[in-house]
Amino acid sequence: MPEQRSEWTFKGSPLNRTIADEVLKPKPLRGSHLEDILTRNNQKIDELRRRIPSFTCIVGCSDCCGPVTASSEEMARLPVRTQAEHDVALAELSCPHLGSHGCEVYNERPLICRLFGTTPRLLCPN
Ligand code: SF4
Secondary structure (H helix, E strand, O other): OOOOOOOOEEOOEEOOHHHHHHHOOOOOOOHHHHHHHHHHHHHHHHHHHHHOOOOOOOOOOOOOOOOOOOOHHHHHOOOOOOHHHHHHHHHOOOOOOEEOOEEOOHHHOOHHHHHOEOOHHHEOOO
């Protein structure tokens, strides 16, 4: 096992701990800086939603549903599902927000779900 270094180095020379901590160590996002980023990302999501052509799915249709990836900000808009619910959905190549009557989070569904059916290469067959 390689030796773990406790000090930052620059070109092999030890750096002053305070300077290294200030300059090199990634800072956790917190406070107003984090809120600024979240606000900007949420505004971007809203802007992208507006740019996607309006499209209303047939109620109950889930042809395009499956495991989807979404940003943290989009996930934060959805009800929390347990890890077990995510695992079951993934094992069935489904989505934890898909219910017996279709998408249970339709108004807040992620961008990838909104795009399906709106682009020439992803046309809705229904
Ligand atoms: S979020 Fe809704 S539309 Fe998107 S995959 Fe899940 S159930 Fe389908």
